[in-house]
Amino acid sequence: MKGPVSHSRVQESRPLCLAAGVFDGVHRGHQAVIAAALREARQRGGVCGILTFDRHPRQVVGAGAPSPLTNLGQKMALFRALGVEECFILQFTPAFANQSAAMFLERLRKTFPQWRMISVGAGWRFGKGGEGHVGFLRRYGERHGIQVAVVPPVCYRGAPISSTRIREALRRGAVRAAAEMLGRPVLLKGRVVRGRGLGRRLGFPTANLRFSGEILLGGGVYACRVRVGEREWRSGVMNVGYRPTVSRSAGGVEVEVHVLGFRGCLYGRRLEVEVIRRLRAERKFPDLEALRRQMAKDVQRALRLLGGEAKRSVLCKNGALQSGGDAV
Numbered sequence: 001m002k003g004p005v006s007h008s009r010v011q012e013s014r015p016l017c018l019a020a021g022v023f024d025g026v027h028r029g030h031q032a033v034i035a036a037a038l039r040e041a042r043q044r045g046g047v048c049g050i051l052t053f054d055r056h057p058r059q060v061v062g063a064g065a066p067s068p069l070t071n072l073g074q075k076m077a078l079f080r081a082l083g084v085e086e087c088f089i090l091q092f093t094p095a096f097a098n099q100s101a102a103m104f105l106e107r108l109r110k111t112f113p114q115w116r117m118i119s120v121g122a123g124w125r126f127g128k129g130g131e132g133h134v135g136f137l138r139r140y141g142e143r144h145g146i147q148v149a150v151v152p153p154v155c156y157r158g159a160p161i162s163s164t165r166i167r168e169a170l171r172r173g174a175v176r177a178a179a180e181m182l183g184r185p186v187l188l189k190g191r192v193v194r195g196r197g198l199g200r201r202l203g204f205p206t207a208n209l210r211f212s213g214e215i216l217l218g219g220g221v222y223a224c225r226v227r228v229g230e231r232e233w234r235s236g237v238m239n240v241g242y243r244p245t246v247s248r249s250a251g252g253v254e255v256e257v258h259v260l261g262f263r264g265c266l267y268g269r270r271l272e273v274e275v276i277r278r279l280r281a282e283r284k285f286p287d288l289e290a291l292r293r294q295m296a297k298d299v300q301r302a303l304r305l306l307g308g309e310a311k312r313s314v315l316c317k318n319g320a321l322q323s324g325g326d327a328v
Contacts, residue, residue: 015046025069036119049086101127173278206256223302241282
């Protein structure tokens with residue numbers, strides 16, 4: 001089968017249990033699909049593997065892919081944290097998208113003769129035009145001795161968790177809701193670059209962060225925790241936006257973090273930022289003194305908020321991930 005790329009070889013003597021999907025964000029709904037394959041692999045003494053794609057299918061078919069919550073490397077790390085042993089990445093090309101649902105399953109079965117089980121979400125579709133569905137998959141499984149587990153959606157506040165809901169929550173600054181749907185803290189990872197030094201002149205030095213992908217987090221000021229390398233987590237205040245008080249032209253979104261009590265040079269270092277709560281919207285102030293006073297209030301509010309929570313927030317339930325994170 002042209003497409004799957006294994007990051008390690010499956011032991012062919014052990015039955016293979018697959019969890020299939022796009023898995024953007026590896027949120028709690030995705031984790032439930034993966035957990036079903038993990039349970040079956042343990043019961044059979046087999047191997048749990050992920051079947052996913054090198055890109056979002058909508059980059060090839062449809063009206064364009066949404067902004068990703070996680071890139072492929074981040075997904076791989078999250079799969080490993082869940083206990084997955086293997087990952088098979090299908091190259092989603094126009095030719096791949098054009099194959100029938102039956103052809104897709106036949107090629108999969110020939111590639112992995114030890115395949116014995118597959119878990120998918122209730123809405124999973126595959127094959128040309130999405131002709132394959134869970135009913136089709138179940139009938140195929142019955143004919144070929146492959147167990148099919150269709151995992152119902154995991155709900156949050158009365159509605160199914162989805163990558164779309166998480167993106168919407170992030171864009172409006174609803175960090176706690178996003179974290180609860182992800183099953184882990186919202187985490188940004190970026191490299192510190194040189195800024196204009198204005199924060200230092202105002203008494204609140206900031207680290208300007210650069211990211212490889214799009215920042216999905218909505219504009220505003222956030223309470224956060226920051227870690228430099230392997231050091232302990234420190235309280236901080238982060239601004240995401242266009243800095244309307246000091247910017248002379250409309251540029252791209254900028255992210256800057258004030259790390260409370262930190263002294264030293266951060267240029268070129270990588271920071272991890274756990275985003276805890278949105279404090280306020282970004283707004284334009286009449287002058288720099290007014291901005292400085294508001295920054296002082298933001299710091300005090302962040303300290304009160306962070307002091308009232310556990311040192312490392314654990315916002316996950318029902319067996320979800322308790323560490324890790326992704327750039328969002």
